[in-house]
Amino acid sequence: MEDKEERIETSLVAIVIDATPAKKFASQPLDGSSMMNRIFDSMIAFGNAHLMQASHNKLAIVACNSKSTKFLYPSMDGTSRSYHNRPGQYDMFAKVDSDVRHGLGELILNDLTNNDSTKSDSLLGGAMARALCYIHRVQRELSLSHQLKPRILVVSGSCDSALQYMTFMNVFFTAQKENVVIDCCMMDTDSGLLQQGCDITGGQYLHIPSIAGLLEYLLWVFLPSPSCRSKIVLPPPAKVDYRAACFCHHKLVDIGWVCSVCLSIFCKFSIMCTTCNTEFKLNRPAIVPAKSKKRARIE
């Protein structure tokens, strides 16, 4: 018989939502309102459903587009906005709703100034980094009688951005270290990087066939916490492509050449590394005059 103190499990879900408005599917009308509205309505409903599961549960929502990232909930505005809640509605639901809509409005207004937002990539990496810092802070501030079980849910429709590779990988390794599970709900396209992230942290990756059913997928697949997911039949994990992309062409390679100094990957053998500018020793036998020429060049 062991008398272990029961620690209250507090589940924290940080939703990272990609609010890039210029995507094709986002502006399609559906049932009278645009798809974008539907996506955000589903997300708020999911957030409220999570808060409803237990009184200690916590929620955070971070949104991003190609210009900036923003904490929608908890709101970083100093002013406490008055919100109208329907009689009988839990106060916190109304607060979440009002904060998210207001913050989202500000985020989109910031983006309206420049028209070429379609060309640059969405700043998902930055949003996930901020969510991780928030999780770290909540973990520090929580009292010892509570045990925090954090997870991040990424809802996105953008494809991979090869230039943000470092940020993504740092976020995944940090999440693995801090025991944060990263789940991913992809609309419209697949993302290899997020697949790797879900695999590294032990989360669930799902590519949704129909966006109209987003809320249903969120509630059925992503609402249960990781500890009880083993008892539920969930979509099977996809086979993750762990190949690396070469630094010269950004093509995936099976067999590559790795510089021993800076670990950059090349698809072809070359004499100099373009990242760290070190010259490589050639192991091949060469005719004597050519050998002395190479020696002179390296020295």
Next chain:
Amino acid sequence: MADEDETKEYRWESGYEKTWEAIKEDDDGLLESNVADLVARAKRKRAALKATGAIQLGMMRHLFVVVDASACMFLQDLKPTRFLCVLKLLEVFVHEFFDLNPISQLGILTTKMKRSEQITVLAGNQKKHIEALQHLKDLSCEGEPSLQNSLERAMNGLKNMPAHSSREILVLFGSLTTCDPGDIQKTIKSLKDNNIRVSIIGLAAEVRICREIAKKTGGTYNVLIDDHHLKELILSQVQPPAVAGSIEASLVKMGFPGGTPTLNDGTSDSSADHAPAYCLCHIDSETSSLMGPNGYNCPQCGSRYCELPVECKQCGLTLVSAPHLARSYHHLFPIKPFVERAQVPDATHCFACAKLFVEAETNVYECENCNQIVCLDCDLFIRETLHTCPGCASDPVTAQMKTN
């Protein structure tokens, strides 16, 4: 705390140190905030020392750990015995080492009864090493250690390693004596010629020859103060060291299995790649198991392995996955330390964690690239764990990675 510099003053020579005066009570008579402040300052100082710029680091490391198993390791000044304490900490070390240096290899040696024995060969598989360490707990410590024998054996193992790797030996030495068959100066000379760096952690007192070995080969020598200090010293060896002298750089051929062949690729997807097969890493042991299609196939020879990283037994190609290499990239692109400044009235919340800045927090930290303000805890978190500034990642201009 005793320091080990050459020009030190012994403790009894200096005057009284009134260390209690450093702690002051705040208005409510509580010490908590003061203590937390001191701890945070110490953390920041340590983190700032580590923040170095463009120094070439040895990423591919071949490290031998030599554990002293002589009679003095049964002393109980570290609980429960020195030997068991060291073994426990080595398990943590092995885990962190492979976490931070995924393409490196580790080997374990012990020394007792004037000889040295090899416990595990140089390998990149962390489970084997952790199992071997757990079996070592039953080993009886007797006899005298032999520094020269263990260094010679480690050197034999490291001599044949490729020139681009960083060759290291870590010795955990608890005895004050050593019993050597020959001249240890010759051993030191050949260690230096082979570019092997020896770091020693002493568990008892400072031994002159250990200091000499560490100095001549470019390693470090530390003597521990208590078990927390021992943990710190062992874990400080996990970070890749700066390259000493000249290491030849070369292009290493590596395979990246685990690809899902898509229609656009030229790779062939034969049914043999997904058929159930025995994995080659366990084929010698009795516990080899038939695996389904979820293993990794070597792209050069097609043999199946159940986990990465591994060196293919058939064709010699090192197999890794892209995240293994990516784990070391943060050493190559370190972030510049944040600037400490007094609180700014515009920034009411920390950019990273959305915490409200209270009056008691006097200092906030600003990133030079993106000019975002974060609090002290986020600064430490970003520096030690995250290795990415959230402000720079949230700015469309600075979020792009520089690849060339």
